[in-house]
Amino acid sequence: MTTDPTARAAQLREQLHYHAHRYYVLDDPEIPDAEYDRLFRELQELEDAHPGLRTPDSPTQRVLGRVLEGFAPVRHAVPMLSIRTETDTEASGAEAFDARVRRELGLRPADAPVEYAAELKFDGLAINLRYEHGVLAQAATRGNGETGEDVTQNIRTISQIPLRLKFRGEVPAVIEVRGEVYIRRDDFEALNERQRAVIAAGAKNEKTFVNPRNAAAGAVRQLDPAIAAKRPLSFFGYGLGDVRGWDIPGTHSALLDAMAAIGVPVSPDRTVAQGAAGLVAFYRAMGEKRDALPFDIDGVVYKVNSRALQQRLGFVSREPRWAVAHKYPAQEQMTTLQGIEIQVGRTGKLTPVAKLAPVFVGGTTVSNATLHNQDEIDRKDVRIGDTVIVRRAGDVIPEVVGVVHATA
Incomplete structure (x- = not known):
C-alpha cells in the first residue's frame, strides 16, 4: 500500500467507484458493507487532512447511485438526500450525536433534554412513492438523490404498498411517501433454496443472492415486472417527499402515526426518546432484539422529533444536522x-x-x-x-x- 497521500487518495477513489458500481448499479457486491465503509472513512480522513485532495468526483462528495439504462429517469421534486452514518457501535455514538445537536441549538448542560424520534435502519432499497389525489401514480428509486428510476410497475406488485391511501376528509393533491423495500429473512432463505434447486436442475443464468438487500434491489429493478412479482418483497414507510394539500404533523413521531393512519406500513419498533440516555436505551434494546427481528437491520436512526427544530438545525454538506444513522456490528x-x-x-x-x-x-x-x-x-x-x-x-x-x- 502506497504511503503517498495523493496516490493513496486516487487509489481509494478508484476502488470506491468500482465497488459502488458493483453494489448500487449491478446489485452484485464483491466486498461486505463494513469493508466499503472502512475504505470510505480512510478517504474521508485523507481529504480532511489534505483538503487539496478533495475532487468533485470523489465518492465523499455525492450521493451514490445512477440511473440504469432501460428505466425512465424521474427527477425528484424534493431531493432524496442521505443522512450521516455513525459507525461507532457503542453507546458513545448516540451520545456524540446528542452533544452535536445540543451544541448547534446553543443549549446549556442545565437545559432540558432534546426529544428524538428513534426508529430502525432497514437494510433494503429506498423508494419514493408518489400519490396524486390519494392514488399511487409513480414509484422511483433514490438513484443519485436528485434523479431516480421509474419502477412503478414493479412496486405495484408489492401487496404491502397501498394503491390508494385512506384519507378522512379532503384528499391531498400530492403526497410522496418515502420508505424501504426489503425482503424478510425467512422469505430470503426460501428464495435462495428455490434458486439452488433450479440451479441444481440445470437452469442457466440463475444465481443465489448474497443478502436480502441485494435480492430486494435486484427485484425492484427488474425490467420484467412478472419477475419482480415472484420475489417476496415487503415495505416500510419512514418519511415524506413532496406534499401538497396535507397538514404535516409538528413532530416526526406524529408523522409516522399519521402515515400509519392513512394506510402506509410503518414499523412498530420505534419510540420517542429523551436526550442521549433515551437514544442509548433504544440502541441497546434494538441491538438485543436484532436477531429476533424477521428482517435485517444494520442500525437505528435518530431524528430530532420537532420539525421546527429540524428547520433550525438545517443541513451540512447535503446531510441533515438533525438526523443520524447509528450502526450495529456488520453482519x-x-x-x-x-x-x-x-x-x-x-x-x-x-x-x-x-x-x-x-x-x-x-x-x-x-x-x-x-x-x-x-x-x-x-x-x-x-x-x-x-x-x-x-x-x-x-x-x-x-x-x-x-x-x-x-x-x-
Missing part, C-alpha cells in the same frame, strides 16, 4: 478460508463446511460456515486460501456468500 465480514470439511447429517446428507480464520460478524465470532453443497462451491469457485465473505444474520447458520477477487 458480513471478510476472512480467510482455511479448509473445507464434510459434515454428515442425521439423514446422511453431506454438507461442506468452511473452516475460517475466526472473524467477528453479526455480534459473535465465527469460525465455521456452511457452503451448502458442491454445486455452490463450484459456482462460486471457492478455494482454500481464498478471502471470502461470511454472512451471519439472526439465527441463520453462518454461510460463505462469495469470494473477494483482487482488483487493480
